[in-house]
Amino acid sequence: xxxxxxxxxxxxxxxxxxxxxxxxxxxxxxxxxxxxxxxxxxxxxxxxxxxxxxxxxxxxxxxxxxxxxxxxxxxxxxxxxxxxxxxxxxxxxxxxxxxxxxxxxxxxxxxxxxxxxxxxxxxxxxxxxxxxxxxxxxxxxxxxxxxxxxxxxxxxxxxxxxxxxxxxxxxxxxxxxxxxxxxxxxxxxxxxxxxxxxxxxxxxxxxxxxxxxxxxxxxxxxxxxxxxxxxxxxxxxxxxxxxxxxxxxxxxxxxxxxxxxxxxxxxxxxxxxxxxxxxxxxxxxxxxxxxxxxxxxxxxxxxxxxxxxxxxxxxxxxxxxxxxxxxxxxxxxxxxxxxxxxxxxxxxxx
Numbered sequence: 001x002x003x004x005x006x007x008x009x010x011x012x013x014x015x016x017x018x019x020x021x022x023x024x025x026x027x028x029x030x031x032x033x034x035x036x037x038x039x040x041x042x043x044x045x046x047x048x049x050x051x052x053x054x055x056x057x058x059x060x061x062x063x064x065x066x067x068x069x070x071x072x073x074x075x076x077x078x079x080x081x082x083x084x085x086x087x088x089x090x091x092x093x094x095x096x097x098x099x100x101x102x103x104x105x106x107x108x109x110x111x112x113x114x115x116x117x118x119x120x121x122x123x124x125x126x127x128x129x130x131x132x133x134x135x136x137x138x139x140x141x142x143x144x145x146x147x148x149x150x151x152x153x154x155x156x157x158x159x160x161x162x163x164x165x166x167x168x169x170x171x172x173x174x175x176x177x178x179x180x181x182x183x184x185x186x187x188x189x190x191x192x193x194x195x196x197x198x199x200x201x202x203x204x205x206x207x208x209x210x211x212x213x214x215x216x217x218x219x220x221x222x223x224x225x226x227x228x229x230x231x232x233x234x235x236x237x238x239x240x241x242x243x244x245x246x247x248x249x250x251x252x253x254x255x256x257x258x259x260x261x262x263x264x265x266x267x268x269x270x271x272x273x274x275x276x277x278x279x280x281x282x283x284x285x286x287x288x289x290x291x292x293x294x295x296x297x298x299x300x301x302x303x304x305x306x307x308x309x310x311x312x313x314x315x316x317x318x319x320x321x322x323x324x325x326x327x328x329x330x331x332x333x334x335x336x337x338x339x340x341x342x343x344x345x346x347x348x349x350x
Contacts, residue, residue: 010177011196011225011236014185017173018196021189024166027159034156041148048134048141055131062127066120069113076106076113181225188233197233200241202321207231213321220319221348239317240307259326260306262317263347268296273320273335273343274313275328276306283309286328290344293335320346 083103090096174182188195197206199219204211209230211219219226219235226235239262258278264287265271272287283304287297301309320343324330327339335343 009222010181011222011234013173013177014181014196014234015236017170017177017185018189018194020166020170020173022194024163024170027163027166030159031156031163034152037152038149041145041152045138045141045145048138051134052131052138055127055134059124059127059131062120062124066117069117069120073110073113073117076110080106185234192231192233195234197228197231197235198241199235199237204228204231204233204235206233211235216321217346220321220346223348237319239319240314242319259328261320261322261327261343262314263290263320263343264313264317266316267313271347272296273340274317276310276314277328278305285310285313288335288340290347293337293340295333318347 080103083099083106087096087099090099177185185195192206194206197204199205199211199216202211202216203209207228207230209228211228215226215229218224219237222237227233228235242260260276262274262276263271264274267274267287268289269291271290273290273293274285274287277284277286281303283301283306285297285299285306286295288294289296299310307314322339322343327335331339
């Protein structure tokens, strides 16, 4: 938002300040997220380490179980030997049968433990393979985590430098804005997310509220800060964003009539009321003297759009609100006094 040759107004400074403050907020949000990002990266490495620890623990548990089974077998074998040693002292057939039963039971238990040892030995290869895979994954993850941490550190340094620069620029811009206006800006920014909103097509772009003609005229005049009646944000207006270009085909030419009235200070003796028209591939500019209302110029360019061919005039222009966009067709040579007065009323007082 700027006007060549003019000192920036407080509102223009606030538009620039808002862009800086929003960027500063974005950078601070990113900086605040760095510890969480680093923790997330570390968590990935911790997960990989746990897989290795779990694989090693599984192997250790398997080996411990194998030793326990072997110890059980040893104890049972000793028990069988003891039973066999008692056979010489047996005096009757019933005792002998009971002894044989105890030996058979112990041998059955030994067979069970031997089966478990076999299972452990079969699973040992799979456990070793799982450990090797986990260790390889840990090595890969360690390299990736190291890269990601360095990237995060580099991005953090870059964001900190950018934030410091933005903070300095914000302070500089704030020093040139009226304190009461700045206080309002900060209050709205804090409560609404952003404080300054552009007006396009007669609407506040923040809340899409349609502005009343007089409010729109005041915003265009930019002589004071106008708040949106709906969302309470400060509003500003850029003429170059308010020339319509609908129904554009592949060549970039508009084929539906679109009109926008503007005040162009460089035309006529004291400026001119100008209508810019895009229609059927042609760009038309028709001007009426701002003092007399007399038609003073008309220019038609084929295979063009107003935004391009009349860019110079539009860049310095101020948009106007009219009830009938096609006034140029109704009043080809002279604007009537009542319309002329209404258009003049929308211009800032000198």
